[in-house]
Amino acid sequence: MKNIILDLGRVLIDFQPKVFLYSEFEKEKADNLFKAIFDNSKWADFDLGKVSQKSLIEEICAVSGQERFDIEKVFYLLPTLLRPIEENCALLEQLSAKYTLYILSNFPKEPFEALFQFSFFRNFSGRVVSYEVGVKKPDRAIYERIITHYNLVPSETLFIDDSLENIDMACKCGIQGHHLSNPTVFKDLLKSINVIE
Numbered sequence: 001m002k003n004i005i006l007d008l009g010r011v012l013i014d015f016q017p018k019v020f021l022y023s024e025f026e027k028e029k030a031d032n033l034f035k036a037i038f039d040n041s042k043w044a045d046f047d048l049g050k051v052s053q054k055s056l057i058e059e060i061c062a063v064s065g066q067e068r069f070d071i072e073k074v075f076y077l078l079p080t081l082l083r084p085i086e087e088n089c090a091l092l093e094q095l096s097a098k099y100t101l102y103i104l105s106n107f108p109k110e111p112f113e114a115l116f117q118f119s120f121f122r123n124f125s126g127r128v129v130s131y132e133v134g135v136k137k138p139d140r141a142i143y144e145r146i147i148t149h150y151n152l153v154p155s156e157t158l159f160i161d162d163s164l165e166n167i168d169m170a171c172k173c174g175i176q177g178h179h180l181s182n183p184t185v186f187k188d189l190l191k192s193i194n195v196i197e
Contacts, residue, residue: 001099001156001157001158001176001195002099002100002153002156002157003099003100003101003102003150003152003153003156003157003158004095004099004100004101004102004157004158004159004160004195005101005102005103005104005146005157005158005159005160005170005175006101006102006103006104006159006160006161007103007104007105007137007159007160007161007162007163007166007180008103008105008107008115009105009106009107009162010162010180010183011085011088011160011161011162011180011183011186012084012085012088012089012092012120013082013083013084013085013115014082014083014084014085014183015081015082016081017034017037017038017074017081018030018034020077020081021033021034021074024073024077025070029066029070032064032065032066033066033070033071033074036060036064036065036066036071037060037071037074037075040060040064042056042059042060043056043108044136046108046131047106047107047108047130047131047136048130048131048134048135048136049108049109049130049131049132049134050134052109053075053108053109053110057071057072057075078110078111078114079111079114082111082114082115084118084120085183085186087184087186087187088183088186088187089118089120091186091187091190091196092120092123092124093123094196095123095190095195095196096123096124099158099195100125101123101124101125102124102125102126102127102128102146102150102152103124103126103127103128103129104127104128104129104137104142104143104146104159104161105127105128105129105130105137106129106130106136106137107129107130107131108130108131109131109132112129112131125150126146126149126150128142128145128146128149130142133145137161137163137165137166137169138163138165138166138168138169139169140169140172140173143169143170143173143175144173147173147175154173154174154175155174155176157175157176158175158176158177158178158193158195159175159176159177159178160177160178160179160180160186160189161177161179161180162179162180162181162183163179164179167179178193
């Protein structure tokens with residue numbers, strides 16, 4: 001094994017929008033805002049870089065029936081919801097000493113750029129992020145993109161993601177995929193597949 005590709009959300013980054021919404025709004029409003037923003041089909045376009053955050057906010061305000069102030073508040077605070085999972089990120093230095101690390105993630109532009117403040121990025125040698133390439137997991141093209149762009153040998157490459165669907169496609173591309181069912185078992189998973197001792 002020479003390369004390890006890691007997803008971000010629920011692997012290295014904690015992102016729980018419902019928990020945040022329930023802490024800021026009463027339940028009915030929180031549910032409505034979640035549906036309007038995060039459960040919105042346009043979020044996929046945001047992930048793909050087809051729509052800017054500003055345009056997405058305008059569209060949600062126009063059609064959702066939710067108050068603009070509340071919608072803008074959620075987007076304003078969105079970067080604060082993206083926090084490193086410290087115990088997992090702490091393993092990256094150890095991993096990068098033995099393997100070449102890459103990021104493969106579905107992420108919109110503005111939230112992804114908010115992650116640059118975190119030092120764990122220095123352990124990675126490259127990345128493919130959905131908004132930058134206009135394709136997202138589990139589309140086969142995004143896996144082929146990271147393989148070809150970084151000249152990876154699939155059989156020498158491991159991919160860890162919290163989505164079984166994403167893992168299945170990685171395996172179809174010849175990559176060794178492992179499903180992370182819960183971020184708290186990241187270290188245990190790495191030990192079970194002999195990546196770390």
